[in-house]
Amino acid sequence: MAEHIRIGDVAPRVQYLGDGSRVAFTYPFPIFQAEEMEVRLDGVTLAGGFSVSGAGASEGGSVTLATAPATGATVTLRRRIRVERNTDFQDNGILRARTLNDELDRIIAALQEQREELSSALRQDPAEVGGSFVLPLRGARANRMLGFDGSGDLVVLPRDSGLISAPFPGAVPHTVEDKLAEQLSARDFGATGDGATDDGPALQAAMNAAGASGKALLIGEGSFRTTQPLTLPGAAAGLTMRGTIVYAGSPAQPALTIGDGGAARNASKRHAGLSVVRASVGDWADEAEIGILLRNHDASLIEVRRVEGFTIGIRTLGDGRGFEDCTMVLGRIVNNRIGLDVHTATAEAWNTSIRYHGGHFAVGSTVNTDKDRFGIRLSAAPGAYVAHNRHLFDGPNFELNAEDRPIAGIPFLCEVSSRAIIARGLRMEGCSPFVARHTGGAQDHVYEVAWASQGYAVEIEHVPGATRMGGLVRTLHQAAPHREATRELASVPSLRAAAIRWNATETGFETLACLSSNVSGSPATLQDYVFPALDQFTLTNRGVMLTGGRALGFVVDARGCRDFALSVDADAPRLIVMAFDGENNLLTDSLGQLVLASGQSMVWNATARWWQGAADMTDAGLSRLQAVHLSPAIATAVIGVARISADYELRALRLNCDPRHAPAVMYGLPDLPIGVRSFQAEQAWDPASIAAGASVQANVPVPGARPGDFAQAAYSLATSGVVFLAQIGAQDLVTVTAWNRSGAAVDLNPGTVRVRVVKA
Template identity: 75%
Template sequence: MAEHIRIGDVAPRVQYVGDGARSDFTFPFPIFLAEELEVRVDGIVLGSGFTVSGAGQSAGGTVTLPSPPGIGSTVTLRRRVKVERTSDFQDNGVLRARTLNDELDRVVAALQEQREELSSTLRRDPADLGGDMTLPMRTARANRLLGFDSVGDIVVVPRDSALLTAPFPGAVPHTVEDKLAETLSARDFGATGDGVTDDGPALQAAMNAAAASGKVLTIGEGSFRTLQPLTLPGAAAGLTMLGRIIYAGPGGQTALTIGNGGSTRNANKHHIGISVMRATTSDWLDEGDIGVVMINHDASLIEVREITGFTIGLRTLGDERGFEDTTLILNRFVNNKIGLDIHTLTAAAWNTSIRYYGGHFAVGSTVHTDKDRFGIRLSAAPGAYVAHNRHLFDGPNFELNSREIAATGIPFLCEVNSRAIVARGIRMEGCDPIVARHTAGAQDHMYEVAWASQGYAIEIEHTATATRLGGVVKALHQALPNREATREVAAVPSLRAAAIRWNATETGFERLACLSTNVAGGPTSLPQFAFPALDSYTLTNRGVVLTGGRGLGFVVDTSRCKDFALTVDADSPRLIVMAFDSSWNLLTEAAGTMVMASGQSMTWNATARWWQGSADMDDAGLTRLQAIRLAPQVATAIIGVARITADYELRAMRLHCDPRHAPPLLFGLPDLRIGVRELIAEQAWDPASIAAGASVQTSVTVAGARPGDFVQASFSLATSGCVFLAQIGAQDTVTVTVWNRSGAAVDLNPGTVRVRVVKA
């Protein structure tokens, strides 16, 4: 060797994975001789055919194989120093440093190899002291298993004992049979889960074993087809399903029954992942055709993953005992006539205090389009217990696809005298506009609808056999602020009755301002936009038709209250809002966005000078109800409707606000003479002396008074012997006549003459 090598702290082994192209492999550790490098390919030692370079170099070298190893093969290079003494030092001889270093290098190299090999052996932890790790003699350990005794020393046991122990302190040995029996699998009994084989007998055998042992049965991944109905007896602890049961047996029967009937209490059960599908969808004619029946469960946890294709998907049944105090987690119920049936069988049974979470109850758009469908039913056999109570549903979803067909699709069907049924966060998609049908004495039900594609007019239907007003619908969609705004600011319950014939051509309405879509002259303040009457309103028997250019609205003080809700009875009306500051100056788009609505955007109409809804208020567009938020600078507003795209009949209007406020409605003010049928005026008058049988007259100006209006007059002082008469002789003028009917002259003292005009 040219120079002395250095033995660094480098592991004397390196491994590579072949890529099919590489044949040169480096080794980072030093070797003394080329033959001291062991080369293995996929664990096989190569005796020759390769070349080694770098022997005697501190940094290692390279091995070149005759051909590249295949892709994924392993190439292992390791040093194998011969453990031998090749030199000897003579007494009193010369001790050469090079020779001594070479010997010490070989010792270090051999020790590195030993450490590397020891790292791959079975050994005790450094902290584990004492004990006997000595193997028994060959004859003693032949045909036996190696193990450890109670203190951790090596021991051999018979091969046929098959004891298993969990690797933790305090664990107790078990036989393989006992360990396997801790959980039961349907596959232990021959079930295949291939979707073709009849797994019914195997599944029933597994369910019987679960009942006999009181254990939970696991039905693993796959599709387990059965030609027979199945029953999991109540003695089983529960059922866990990772796959699904496909029922291909006779119709009119229950595919899977869980629990014992009669007076048995099936308590503290744990059923998870229940999934049962009918091989072909039921014809929905036989209510005996049920996916799953769960009987008399109490204090249990049940999760249903999917039930598809039956007349009744899941029935929770109280037999001669109750179904109660249980939690059900619901997922998919598809193509069942009734998704969930909450049922009692006898007078001694009950079905009460159950919590339900989720549930997607759906029917395909082409499935039995001639048959009614329901998501959840509360029912009872003839003569059975009917006072089902305290059932709480959280977030059920109903997609019944009935709106476009003749059949009915309703989320809840209540055929019993149920009490305290609460459903929260309901979603209704493609259902009828009825959240529940009550056919008996149900009461105290609350249905909270979070979303309904049917619009806001969701109701409870009470049939002719219903004996109670069953509950209430609370909608959280379609202008929730409107529904929660409980203070009524103003109401015009009949537009026809509120109509005021202002004159021969113009009509006004009590409490309302008449509006025009195009006020001439460049108006800028509120009185210039709010008219007491206009022409082009067409009265009907029930209301008024808003024709081109016309609108009606409430004028309200909004200085403190900014949140309002408008409800109207009309054919597709259009919301409009005009905004004014505290001085009644018009606030235009230049001041920013003054108005927001709950169900649509509000756009600025520069011609009409108001904010108007982007769509008509109707059910089809889900814009029927509207809540309104005004900007802080809006001190007065006109909130109403107008004719934008087509004429429509308006029959009633109501304005609501947050119950914390009571904003005044502005009408009939001296400087805003709108929305009033009765006009009052007065003036000072000192009549001249009136001879017996004679009369005197005076004129009082009353803006809006027209010939044909009802009119009365009075005087502020005693008028014994005199009669006050009033008539409208000319527009805006009331003529008051005092007639002395006494036999002597009368001289009235100065006073105030008052007139009252009532528009027809």
């Protein structure tokens, strides 16, 4: 060896998996001679058929097999040094460093091999000291079992005692039969789970045993085919399924019934992983075809992992007694006409106070395409209890493949007088535009739709026979910010009634500012952009037509509240927002994106100098319900609608905000005389003495007054015999006439004349 070998801290064993073609395998540990390499193939030591290279090298080498191991075969390379010493150091001889290093290297290599083997041996924990682990003599241990006594020391036990105990302090020995009986397994009764054998008799025998012993039954992994219906008696503690029951029997009965009927109370049960599928999807013709029937459960925890292919997937049944106060965890409930049926069969039974978590209710696109389908039904037999109440559904998902088809695909079907049915965060994909169909006296239902492919067009369908307004729908999809804006700030419920004839050509509207998309001159402030009235507003029987360049909006104080929601009754309106700072100066896009909307982008219109929605507000575009968020830079905003792409009729406007705030809506102010129909003014007046039958006049400035408006006048002092008249003789000016109707001169004391102008 040209260089002395080095023994690093490397395990003297390496293992590979064959791939059918590889023949060369490296080893990272050193060996002194090729004969010290042990090669095993699937645990069998090879006597030959390989060559070794790299002996004497510190970094190891490789082993090349004559034939490539099969795919998946285990190849083990292990160093095995002969533990012997056949050399000796001579007295007074020369002690060469190389010879000494060789001896020490072999010792270290042997110790590494011992450590590797000891790591796989049964041994005591380093934290324990003492103990007796010496095997008895061969004769004493023959035909006996190896175990540990109460001190944890090694002991042998008779094989035929059948006693075992848990390896923990306080454990009591008991028989193997008792241990196996703690939980029954369907395989203990001959069930195979191979998907081909009829496991029905074995499954029923196992269920009968669980009922007779009061124990829980385990149906393990696999597909357990059955041609007979199955029943788990109510006396059984519960059922745990890791596999699936495949039902290939008659469709006119439940595939799996759990619990007893009549007066039985199946309480405090735990059923987990229930999974039942029909061998082939039925035609949904018979409601007796049920996947899982749960009877009279109380205070139980039930998990349904999968039920598929039945007319009714799951039925919870109050039958003689009631079904109540349970928690149900729902998984995949697919290709059933009715996914879950909440049902009662007798007048003295009930079905109430159940909590449901999850549930994926779906129907394939090719399954019974001519038939209605429902996710959850609340129903009752004729004459049975109908006041089902307090059912709470958390996060169900409905994909019913009925959208744009002449069939119903509705998440909830309520055929009873149910109360307080609450569904939270549900999802609707490919459903009808109804979250529920009510056929009876249901009321106080709340359906919270978190997402719907139908957009906002989700309602409760009340068919003939329904006797109550069944509840409400909270559509959060594309509308959550709008839904939470519940404080009404301003409302114009009828644009037609709110119209103000400003003059012969211009029209204004109560509470609203009139806007133009192209203001002339050099406008810079709020007062330059908002007008009490403009021309080109065409009134209709129900509202006003917004024509080119015209807009209407609410002016709001945005210093304390930044989130608003606008509701509009119009054909296809376009949202707009104008922004101003604390000095009422216009803010442009030079400060960045100042306005955000909840369901569309807001873009800057440099001509109109406002932010406008990227699309019209429509149901089809999921942009009807818009909330807006304003930048902190905005102190005052105008929020409204404009005519952008086509003329449209505007009938009503409402502005809401978060109920924590109550910002001011600005109109009818001295510096902002918009949105008002009447104007008041007053001034001091000391009329001259008025002869009998004569009159005197005073002119009172009233900004906004126009010829044709109604005008009234009054005086602050008693005026017996003197009548005060008002007329608008010129724009913004009201002429007040004091007429002495008495037969003698009247000299009024100084007072205040007050006038009021009302526009038509």
